[in-house]
Amino acid sequence: MSQWTKHDLLDLEDLSKDELELILTTAKSFREVSSRDVKKVPALRGKTVVMLFFEPSTRTRISFELAAKRLSADTLNVAASSSSLSKGETILDTAKNIEAMNVDAIIVRHSCAGIPKVLADNLGPSIINAGDGCRAHPTQALLDIFTMKDKKGRIEGLNVGIVGDILHSRVARCNITALNKLGANVTVCGPSTLMPVGVEKLGVQVSYDVDDVISKSDCLMLLRIQKERQEDKFLPSIREYAKKFGINKERLKKAKKDLLIMHPGPTNRGVELTADVADGEQSVILEQVTNGIAVRMAVLFLLLGTKEE
Amino acid sequence: MALLIKNAIIVNADKVEKNPQDILIEKGIIEKIAPAIKDTGAKVIDAAGKMVLPGFIDLHVHLREPGSEDKETIESGSKAAAKGGFTTICCMPNTKPVLDNAMVVEAVRKESERVGLVNVLVIGAITRGQKGEELVDMFELKEAGCIALSDDGYSVNNAQLLRLALEYSKMTGQVIIEHCQDPQLFAKGVMNEGLTSTKLGLKGDPGISETVIIARDIEIANYLNARIHFAHVSLKRSLELIRQAKKERIKVTCEVTPHHFSLTEDEMKSFNTNAKVNPPLRSKEDIDAIKKALKDGTIDCIATDHAPHTVEEKEQDLDHAPYGMIGLETAFGLAVSELVETGILSWADLAEKMSSGPANILGLSKKGAIKEGFDADLVIVDPKAQWIVKEEEFASKSRNTPFVGKKLVGRVEKTINAGKVVF
Numbered sequence: 001m002s003q004w005t006k007h008d009l010l011d012l013e014d015l016s017k018d019e020l021e022l023i024l025t026t027a028k029s030f031r032e033v034s035s036r037d038v039k040k041v042p043a044l045r046g047k048t049v050v051m052l053f054f055e056p057s058t059r060t061r062i063s064f065e066l067a068a069k070r071l072s073a074d075t076l077n078v079a080a081s082s083s084s085l086s087k088g089e090t091i092l093d094t095a096k097n098i099e100a101m102n103v104d105a106i107i108v109r110h111s112c113a114g115i116p117k118v119l120a121d122n123l124g125p126s127i128i129n130a131g132d133g134c135r136a137h138p139t140q141a142l143l144d145i146f147t148m149k150d151k152k153g154r155i156e157g158l159n160v161g162i163v164g165d166i167l168h169s170r171v172a173r174c175n176i177t178a179l180n181k182l183g184a185n186v187t188v189c190g191p192s193t194l195m196p197v198g199v200e201k202l203g204v205q206v207s208y209d210v211d212d213v214i215s216k217s218d219c220l221m222l223l224r225i226q227k228e229r230q231e232d233k234f235l236p237s238i239r240e241y242a243k244k245f246g247i248n249k250e251r252l253k254k255a256k257k258d259l260l261i262m263h264p265g266p267t268n269r270g271v272e273l274t275a276d277v278a279d280g281e282q283s284v285i286l287e288q289v290t291n292g293i294a295v296r297m298a299v300l301f302l303l304l305g306t307k308e309e
Numbered sequence: 310m311a312l313l314i315k316n317a318i319i320v321n322a323d324k325v326e327k328n329p330q331d332i333l334i335e336k337g338i339i340e341k342i343a344p345a346i347k348d349t350g351a352k353v354i355d356a357a358g359k360m361v362l363p364g365f366i367d368l369h370v371h372l373r374e375p376g377s378e379d380k381e382t383i384e385s386g387s388k389a390a391a392k393g394g395f396t397t398i399c400c401m402p403n404t405k406p407v408l409d410n411a412m413v414v415e416a417v418r419k420e421s422e423r424v425g426l427v428n429v430l431v432i433g434a435i436t437r438g439q440k441g442e443e444l445v446d447m448f449e450l451k452e453a454g455c456i457a458l459s460d461d462g463y464s465v466n467n468a469q470l471l472r473l474a475l476e477y478s479k480m481t482g483q484v485i486i487e488h489c490q491d492p493q494l495f496a497k498g499v500m501n502e503g504l505t506s507t508k509l510g511l512k513g514d515p516g517i518s519e520t521v522i523i524a525r526d527i528e529i530a531n532y533l534n535a536r537i538h539f540a541h542v543s544l545k546r547s548l549e550l551i552r553q554a555k556k557e558r559i560k561v562t563c564e565v566t567p568h569h570f571s572l573t574e575d576e577m578k579s580f581n582t583n584a585k586v587n588p589p590l591r592s593k594e595d596i597d598a599i600k601k602a603l604k605d606g607t608i609d610c611i612a613t614d615h616a617p618h619t620v621e622e623k624e625q626d627l628d629h630a631p632y633g634m635i636g637l638e639t640a641f642g643l644a645v646s647e648l649v650e651t652g653i654l655s656w657a658d659l660a661e662k663m664s665s666g667p668a669n670i671l672g673l674s675k676k677g678a679i680k681e682g683f684d685a686d687l688v689i690v691d692p693k694a695q696w697i698v699k700e701e702e703f704a705s706k707s708r709n710t711p712f713v714g715k716k717l718v719g720r721v722e723k724t725i726n727a728g729k730v731v732f
Contacts, residue, residue: 090624112626113510114580133628135510170510197513198504232496 004302008120008127011136012178020142020178026298027146027291033070034293043305044073048103052078052095053130054110059265059289060130060140064107067296073104073304091115092122099123104304108132126303134168139299140264141174143292145182147284148219150291151260156183161213163245164223164272165194167234171264172223176202189213190223190245193234210245211254219260222247222272238271247273252282260284311335311351312728314687317361319679322661332361334685337727342681354730356689359722360656363664363679364396364686368486368564368671369461369540369612370637372398372429374420375413376405381617381706383417386637387426389615389705391732393637394721396686397428397667397676401461402439409434409445411453418454426731427724428686430671435460435474435485441467444474451481456671459486461540462587464522466492468529475535484670486538487526489547490588494518499627501574501589509577511627514589516544523547527554527561536560538670541614543569543588545598552607562670564612567636567643568711570599576711582623584711586616587632600653603662610666613640617707634710638703643712645692645719656692685728694720 004022012020033041049068051061061077068075080094091110098106105126108116113135120127131137149155160179166172166188179186180203187205188195200206207213214220225241235241247261261273261283269275278285316329319342331346332339367390373381381389383400390398400417402408408417414431421429433455437443441463450458458474464487465471471487478485495518500506502513523539527550530537542548542563554561568586573593576584584590602608616633623630644663648654654662668677675684698712724732 090621091626092624110626112628115626117580133510134512173508173510196507197502197515198507201504202507 006303008116009138009299009303010116010120010127010129012138012141012174012181017181020181023142023295023298023302024146024149026302027142027294030297030301031291031294033297034290039070040072041070042072043301044068044071047073047105047304048076049073049105049107049300050076050078050098050103051107051130052080052098054080054091054108054115055131057109057130060109063289063292064130064296067293068300070293071297071300071305073300092118095119095123099125105300128299128303131170133170134173135170136174137170138174139292139296140171141178142299143288143295144175144221144262144264145178146291146295147262147288148260151284152218155179158184158218159187159216160184160219160221161187161189161217162221162223163189163210163213163247165225166190166199166223167194167196168226169223175221176204187213187217191235191241210247211251214247214251214259215254217259218256219262220247221262224264224266225268225271227268242271246271247277249274249276249280252277255282262288265289311349312685312725313346313349313351313353314361314689315353315355316357317689318359320360320362320656320660321678321680322657322665325655325657329357332679332687334728337685337729339679339681339683339685342679354689354723359689360692361679362660362688362690363677364688364724364726365394365641365663366397366667366671366673366677367395367613367615367637367640368399368538368610368667369566370398370400370615371403371617371633372400373404373617375416379619379706383420383429384424385704385706386615386617387421387424387429389635389637389703390427391724391726392704392721393639394641394688394690394724395427395637396688396724396726397430397673398637399430399432399457399671401432401459402434403462407434407439408432409437409439411449414450414453414455427726431455432457432459432461432486434458435465436470439463441465441470444470444477447477447481447483451483455483457484457486457538459488459540461486461488463492464488464490468525471526472529472533475529475533475537479535482672484536484538486540487522488540489519489522489526489542491518491521494521498589499585500577501591503574503592505574505577511577516546516591519544519588520546520550523550527551527559530561531557531559534560536562539563541566541569541588541612542608543591543595545595548598548602548607552602552605555607562609563607564610565599565603565608566612566614567640567647568634570596570603571643571647572711580627581711582625582627582630583634583709585627585630585632586634600648603648604653604658608662609670611640611644611662612667613637615705617705618709619707623709635703635705635707636710638705639698639710639712639717641690641721642696642698642717642719646717650718685725687725688721689723689725691720691722693718696720
């Protein structure tokens, strides 16, 4: 197993297969902490972790915050406006001010791709990407893969279907990258207007037939259809999407018995999936949330903790 | 006072002189070109070992004044032009307020005369406020000095309005310059659409936003037998359409920017907002097509689309940072490095693309060549000098260029406008 040497976590493209495995293994050892009565280990005592979110987020932010706290790090939330230039301050200004307060890690989310990289290129603290535009969301992909591996015992050879708005999804891009490295077979499925240009060159199968994808998959990852994007008219209607691509009990009849239903949340019940599927026995949506803390603990620990030991 | 340039290797679009010549300039006009002109008491500049080209003419510059003087002024932009070897620049009307009436146009002209470094020709807007709704008073702008009109930054989206502008321009003689871009297809893309934009998660501009407008405009120009000029063409397919139109003798001309023949979309991999430009940097295939089109004459001229922006604006994220890069001071070096050194263009070809080509498009009969009786607008260059683009050396007020640190061949030594040394 390789030693951890990376300073930042920007994109899973930057990580080797060994490094991905190291995060998953580390996460496994941390998962137990959250089930203890006293949910805390002293690994990052004295470290300061700042969450700099230029885009609203509830679950990712809370998950990171709990992960940092369970490692005994001090945490701070900064909700910044992505158009703070109106106040005369650039993103770099804001981040440099935070750096000047001697923090150890900045967890950043931004509506535009590339901001975590720009911060990493210019700042000293470790930068963790908590989602940048349509580009990457590494800890989400890691927790997805952690959950798959936990349930299936392997990643290599698994058939993973990703269904929904692939065009705007950083979760899809990041999962594709990592799943390919770990040897899974990925199929993306969704309306043709929500497929990015060149998607077939990303090492995935492309399908427009969700029933076919359901029947072949071991894991089915559903992506959120963002109703606010409907203004851009990528779809004739949400109604038609739900009919053609929504997952319901009827459709799941053709699925393997042990199919995993996954969703990064928040779900649109009645759109991507029906309530009975979301709450059904194949669904691991809440386990993803639980595992998210373990994965983020692992990431924080590897980035901030190991150097001094 | 008269000026005598001695031992000049004169480069014109039609010919490079084999033997060094002397150029005598009096009252801003090229009086005489001959070997070994006797010293007439004129001030002497020795150009031995250098080349002398007709002063460069840039059809596409944003001077930002009035309204955004923190980015550039007529004065700083004129200095940047002179440093880059340009003696005539055309400024685009997307200032605040828009250059759409005689009063503001005259204010710009007056200020450029006060600065007095290079000729600033004002391009007026095609539509009032560049809103694409109604035509400007084209004759009024003509009388105020606007030899060309453009809504640069936007296409004239309403095809009927463009038809009217082209028809009306037959009377006024103004060149209509189109920024070819369908706004809905463009959809505020920040880079070229393709596998790279998909991987980077950045909004892509599909090139069809450009080609559909070029195709449309060619059809309108053909129907009206009117002429139209296409700004900053960036795609192989656009050039195929223009090549075919020229074959059919439709009156179209076009320009290309130095960055579109020097850089590919791969620049965006570093998320450098200074490489965000409109139209976006394209693929290697497009660059190859641009070079071919420069060689075969499909592209008439090189224009910089010099677009200054402040550091603060460019320090925003890629969605919010403004489009554009500065270009006046790197254009010649890029043209020599990318086109002449690589054997794509000869020196005479370069003089055509940077001087006589734009002069012909604008109908400037006394500019664009070094000939007796022509305006004494000249640039003395060292064709072999190597230099590195340095941020602190720009005369422009702005620094937004991805070329900082790049090594270039070919450097402007002196710029002479109307017989006066301006750089």
